[in-house]
Amino acid sequence: MKETAIYALTNQGSRLGRHLADQLQSDLFLPAHLSKSFGGIPFDSLMDVIANQFSHYPRQIFIAATGIVVRAIAPHLTSKDQDPAVVVLDQQGDFVISLLSGHLGGANELAREVAGLTGGKAVITTGTDTAGVLSIDILAQKRNMSIANIEAVKWINGAILAGDPIQIFDPEDRLGLKTQDVDNLTIEWVEKEENWSMGYPGVWVTWGRKKPGLKELVLHPRCLIAGIGCNRGTPFQEIIGFITDTFNRNSLSLKSLKCLTTIEAKKHEKGLLDAAREFGAPLITFSASDLDSIEVPNPSGTVKKYIGVSSVCEATALLKAGTDRLLVPKTKNRNVTVAIALES
Numbered sequence: 001m002k003e004t005a006i007y008a009l010t011n012q013g014s015r016l017g018r019h020l021a022d023q024l025q026s027d028l029f030l031p032a033h034l035s036k037s038f039g040g041i042p043f044d045s046l047m048d049v050i051a052n053q054f055s056h057y058p059r060q061i062f063i064a065a066t067g068i069v070v071r072a073i074a075p076h077l078t079s080k081d082q083d084p085a086v087v088v089l090d091q092q093g094d095f096v097i098s099l100l101s102g103h104l105g106g107a108n109e110l111a112r113e114v115a116g117l118t119g120g121k122a123v124i125t126t127g128t129d130t131a132g133v134l135s136i137d138i139l140a141q142k143r144n145m146s147i148a149n150i151e152a153v154k155w156i157n158g159a160i161l162a163g164d165p166i167q168i169f170d171p172e173d174r175l176g177l178k179t180q181d182v183d184n185l186t187i188e189w190v191e192k193e194e195n196w197s198m199g200y201p202g203v204w205v206t207w208g209r210k211k212p213g214l215k216e217l218v219l220h221p222r223c224l225i226a227g228i229g230c231n232r233g234t235p236f237q238e239i240i241g242f243i244t245d246t247f248n249r250n251s252l253s254l255k256s257l258k259c260l261t262t263i264e265a266k267k268h269e270k271g272l273l274d275a276a277r278e279f280g281a282p283l284i285t286f287s288a289s290d291l292d293s294i295e296v297p298n299p300s301g302t303v304k305k306y307i308g309v310s311s312v313c314e315a316t317a318l319l320k321a322g323t324d325r326l327l328v329p330k331t332k333n334r335n336v337t338v339a340i341a342l343e344s
Contacts, residue, residue, distance in 0.1 A: 093118025
């Protein structure tokens, strides 16, 4: 499935849309009477095609009047961390407007990319971009972090725009701000949890479970590796349930889950594949020879007998994380084993 959809309404817009679709490897949607001439996917009603396609493409480009686009997409908007990037441009390609999801959705970058292809001007209106200062949600995205409470971004970016200091609790420097100076950013580092000032704008970085406080943005770095072993045919609901229980019992955030790992012999196990899909995390597999040299705290003779290695969940988690220490050693129920490691 292609990532970008382009919509045009006029003859000139369709010609520009065809050019952009070729450059961006996009699907091009055009009114039925123009679709054959420009090789587009035909539609009779813009409202109807948006209703059918809006949730299927993470990047959406409209060659149309802004008002038309606003009315077409409005019924389908959900939240700033889920909506696709939406860019609107005129049929000459002179002005390319980042309309929706400028930061997390990538509309600002998409507008710049499209403007580069049309020779036009990218129109960016997000405050941090126009002021040339750091945007905390963009930084979190670049550092592969999940935002626990998206509504708190406004407090942090607002403080940065105002030139006010923000407090940051980030003991492992996952944001990478301790080793670099950032223009127009004043940080009050919080080294101990008890030194946090409640009610003041701040960023709390953790892979543990955390309830956000007032004006407190919680970021979860995706750094936890869940090694999984399971019996053949184990339903994905049982796998998901046991992983979730293991995270909860150990006060770990599922938002910090980076991937599931297992042995290569299980790469087609439907329950594991479905569980990974449900978590939105990849399933990474390792061969038996990869695991032979990995020392684990809880080797199993039974696993060795049937699979050829003495560990699956612990060994794969350690190998993927590149560490020799487990946050959570092997824990099991009747059909599933789970171990969790921290990637540095």
